[in-house]
Amino acid sequence: MxxxxxxxxxxxxxxxxxxxxxxxxxxxxxxxxxxxxxxxxxxxxxxxxxxxxxxxxxxxxxxxxxxxxxxxxxxxxxxxxxxxxxxxxxxxxxxxxxxxxxxxxxxxxxxxxxxxxxxxxxxxxxxxxxxxxxxxxxxxxxxxxxxxxxxxxxxxxxxxxxxxxxxxxxxxxxxxxxxxxxxxxxxxxxxxxxxxxxxxxxxxxxxxxxxxxxxxxxxxxxxxxxxxxxxxxxxxxxxxxxxxxxxxxxxxxxxxxxxxxxxxxxxxxxxxxxxxxxxxxxxxxxxxxxxDLIPGPLRNALASRFKNTTVTIAQIEEFVLVETPYRKAHIRKQALTPMEKARTITVKRPGRSGFPPGTTVTF
Ligand SMILES: C[S@@+](CC[C@H](N)C(=O)[O-])C[C@H]1O[C@@H](n2cnc3c(N)ncnc32)[C@H](O)[C@@H]1O
CATH class of the missing domain: 3.40.50 (Rossmann fold)
Structure with a gap:
């Protein structure tokens, strides 16, 4: 065998x-x-x-x-x-x-x-x-x-x-x-x-x-x-x-x-x-x-999991880590930044840029 x-x-x-x-x-x-x-x-x-x-x-x-x-x-x-x-x-x-x-x-x-x-x-x-x-x-x-x-x-x-x-x-x-x-x-x-x-x-x-x-x-x-x-x-x-x-x-x-x-x-x-x-x-x-990273499935997974809700960056990180093949390091560059640019999400952040702890995202 x-x-x-x-x-x-x-x-x-x-x-x-x-x-x-x-x-x-x-x-x-x-x-x-x-x-x-x-x-x-x-x-x-x-x-x-x-x-x-x-x-x-x-x-x-x-x-x-x-x-x-x-x-x-x-x-x-x-x-x-x-x-x-x-x-x-x-x-x-x-x-x-x-x-x-x-x-x-x-x-x-x-x-x-x-x-x-x-x-x-x-x-x-x-x-x-x-x-x-x-x-x-x-x-x-x-x-x-x-x-x-x-x-x-x-x-x-x-x-x-x-x-x-x-x-x-x-x-x-x-x-x-x-x-x-x-x-x-x-x-x-x-x-x-x-x-x-x-x-x-x-x-x-x-x-x-x-x-x-x-x-x-x-x-x-x-x-x-x-x-x-x-x-x-x-x-x-x-x-x-x-x-x-x-x-x-x-x-x-x-x-x-x-x-x-x-x-x-x-x-x-x-x-x-x-x-x-x-x-x-x-x-x-x-x-x-x-x-060869394809970010599409990650964005789709986030959009469908958090549809019409507001969540913290920590909740997003845990979901990505536990439920998807992606790493934490992919979240910002591959998903949230392009999604914010495309206006499929709105972001409230404590500072002027990025997605630091305390950031909330509405899908
Ligand atoms: C795939 S090799 C292990 C390779 C090793 N882990 C490595 O990465 O270098 C599997 C080994 O398990 C031994 N083996 C076979 N049946 C076993 C069993 N029931 N329990 C423990 N080892 C067993 C075999 O003799 C063989 O040396």
């Missing part, structure tokens, strides 16, 4: 680099924000891989660790403990990862005492269940955790386990949802148990022949909101040259700030080689590239 390689290490797909850049950019914002509040922070790489690709590129465990070590704020985070948990049930890959980590420790000597890591020779589900059992015995909470769940296919990441793990404060999920196996097998009956686990429901069986991908995508998104109780869930599709989506990266959080950092990261990264990140708004694909 999902064309998984049989070898210990494998060649990196071109679009994997974009996924890694995204992880790096997001973690660059996430580490310092969480470390302001909490003693311990966990990065859980549920499907860690061998640590390095055949061509020498680092895998997600090294990327996560080096993003922290190289962070300009890291020297001021000595009171925080950072724990990196890497699950890898394939023996050869786990050993390879251990060797890569040893190498990193040597290259970065003296290794900081507040950064710990553990390679677990077990699958994600088993590891998550054992963490949860330990926490239950200790009547303890999971420290703020960023869970990166990056499987080859669709097995081994049951919704129920994600929900239990993510039930704690300030836990976030970044999960790779592979389109092909889900769309192909949703009503084929041969992997029903696996899909039931993935979705946490049997509703995937109702996927229609037409609009199947969207139905299943929306079902997964809804389950992340309803079952995992994330306040905000956004998905980012990785499209290939022919316009087909290979996978969606779903991001689940309860933090508006987290969502803002993730959106900014998404727009910053250009996968290159014909690949594009995308999202949908009112049935239209929005590609995440600043140079």
């Amino acid at each position: 999902g064309g998984a390689p049989r070898t210990t290490v494998w060649d990196m797909d071109p679009h994997t680099q974009a996924k890694h850049e995204l992880l790096k950019t997001y973690l660059g914002g996430w580490f310092p924000i969480l470390s302001t509040y909490n003693g311990r922070i966990v990065f859980l790489d549920g499907f860690a891989g061998p640590g390095r690709y055949k061509g020498g590129q680092p895998g997600s465990p090294l990327i996560a660790l080096e993003t922290l070590l190289d962070h300009s704020y890291f020297p001021s985070m000595t009171q925080r403990e950072f724990l990196f948990i890497f699950c890898e049930p394939h023996k050869g890959r786990a050993d390879n990862l251990r060797a890569e980590l040893q190498d990193l420790v040597q290259r970065r000597a003296p290794w900081p005492k507040n950064v710990k890591f553990d390679v677990i020779d077990d699958d994600f589900e088993g590891t998550a269940r054992s963490i949860l059992a330990t926490l239950a015995t200790q009547k303890a909470n999971l420290a703020p955790t960023f869970a990166f769940v990056d499987p080859f296919g669709v097995s081994g990441l049951p919704m129920e386990v994600l929900a239990n793990l993510m039930a704690f404060d300030r836990c976030e999920l970044f999960v790779n949802y592979m389109v092909n196996p889900v769309v192909r097998f949703a009503t084929a009956e041969n992997i029903d148990d696996c899909l039931k686990g993935l979705f946490g429901t049997t509703e995937f069986l109702k996927a229609p022949a037409q609009g199947r991908e969207k139905f299943l995508h929306d079902l997964y998104e809804r389950q992340l909101k309803d079952v995992c109780k994330f306040s905000f869930v956004r998905s980012f599709g990785m499209k290939n040259k022919t316009g087909n989506t290979i996978y969606y990266l779903f991001y689940g959080t309860r933090s508006l700030k987290g969502l803002e950092i993730m959106k900014d990261a998404m727009w910053k990264i250009d996968p290159g080689g014909g690949y594009r990140f995308s999202d949908r708004l009112a049935g239209q694909d929005i590609l995440f590239t600043e140079e």
Whole structure:
């Protein structure tokens, strides 16, 4: 399922680099924000891989660790403990990862005492269940955790386990949802148990022949909101040259700030080689590239959401961040300024220009 390689290490797909850049950019914002509040922070790489690709590129465990070590704020985070948990049930890959980590420790000597890591020779589900059992015995909470769940296919990441793990404060999920196996097998009956686990429901069986991908995508998104109780869930599709989506990266959080950092990261990264990140708004694909940015859907979304009402700039910002693919940075230049010029909105502002806090907009 999902064309998984049989070898210990494998060649990196071109679009994997974009996924890694995204992880790096997001973690660059996430580490310092969480470390302001909490003693311990966990990065859980549920499907860690061998640590390095055949061509020498680092895998997600090294990327996560080096993003922290190289962070300009890291020297001021000595009171925080950072724990990196890497699950890898394939023996050869786990050993390879251990060797890569040893190498990193040597290259970065003296290794900081507040950064710990553990390679677990077990699958994600088993590891998550054992963490949860330990926490239950200790009547303890999971420290703020960023869970990166990056499987080859669709097995081994049951919704129920994600929900239990993510039930704690300030836990976030970044999960790779592979389109092909889900769309192909949703009503084929041969992997029903696996899909039931993935979705946490049997509703995937109702996927229609037409609009199947969207139905299943929306079902997964809804389950992340309803079952995992994330306040905000956004998905980012990785499209290939022919316009087909290979996978969606779903991001689940309860933090508006987290969502803002993730959106900014998404727009910053250009996968290159014909690949594009995308999202949908009112049935239209929005590609995440600043140079191809189409502002029409954003203006239409604002006009229809706030029709005949007067709202604050803060309300507009929250709507755009939570309900649309766009970033906060697009609101003024791409939407409000041209809309004011076209007189489709009237603006009351505290100062002479711009849309500072305290501005109200009538649509
Ligand atoms: C897509 S690769 C991970 C790539 C890695 N996250 C990166 O970005 O460099 C998936 C890995 O998950 C491992 N794996 C397979 N089944 C697993 C399971 N049930 N739980 C955890 N890991 C699993 C595979 O051996 C493989 O190394």
